Amino acid sequence: MDDEGLLVEGIPDGARLVLVTPSHQYPLGMAMSLRRRLALLAWAEEHGAAIVEDDYDSEFRLGGRPLEPLQMLDDAGRVIYVGTFSKTMLPTLRLGFVVVPGSIRRAVMAARFVADWHSPLPTQRALANFIRDGGFARHVRRMRGLYRERHDRITTILARRFADELRVIPAATGVHLAALATRRSAGRIDEVIAHAASLGVGVQATAGFAVDHEPRPGILFGYGGIETDRIEEAMERLRTSFDVR
Ligand SMILES: Cc1ncc(COP(=O)(O)O)c(C=O)c1O
DSSP states (O other): OBTTBOOGGGSOTTOOEEEEOTTSOTTTOOOOOHHHHHHHHHHHHHHTOEEEEEOOSTTSBOSSOOOOOHHHHOSSSOEEEEEESTTTTOGGGOOEEEEOOGGGHHHHHHHHHHHTSOSOHHHHHHHHHHHHTTHHHHHHHHHHHHHHHHHHHHHHHHHHHOTTTEEEOOOSBSSEEEEEESSOOHHHHHHHHHHHHHTTOOOEEGGGGOSSSOOOOEEEEEOSSSOGGGHHHHHHHHHHHHHOO
16 A cells, blocks of 8 residues: 555456455555546456445545545446444444445345345334434534544644654544554554553554554554543553653
């Protein structure tokens, strides 16, 4: 990846399926540029491959206009669009949705049938009613404002108190943000995170997500579960954790 998201030329030969998170790369957080989206679609068409577009948190835009989802740009039926209610509602609800090209609709339905048939109908019905009555849209609007506030508070503190240690990767959406370490190793960041945990602050290392390449040391801040007025104190404890040895 680079600042525009997935490097299409880096996709291994013979790949038949690519899973991407174009709205908000997970975990680093950059949005995939329009140019890169078009290149990925062209690659899929050329190689007879499929793309899974995991659009897991685009409901929480922080501002600006969204880029077209791959699914909307796709006119060759290569994109399988996947959404979830884990972020907008709650992860334990276990409900999501998928928009598949017509050519694989029957196969996907058959696969779901042999996997677990279907999600619980009462929860589906309750959620459908919530959406139909406007409650879902209201909830998302309210949470979007709250999450934006938390995001802005964290980025302001990062700029004021952590400029020597961390560089934020700008994100357009979501309930988390990533900041890369400017001068510390992945091992040292692990120590900082462990110390912060001993002070009751939970953040994750970006390096833990690297599969088969040199990890980029950094920290992932999830703000879905923290009260806005506790952020300042938590960030101060994290700052302390950088300074102790
Ligand atoms: C990248 C990504 N995709 C999707 C999800 C949601 O998955 P699920 O709908 O299975 O809870 C998450 C986590 O919540 C995620 O981090």
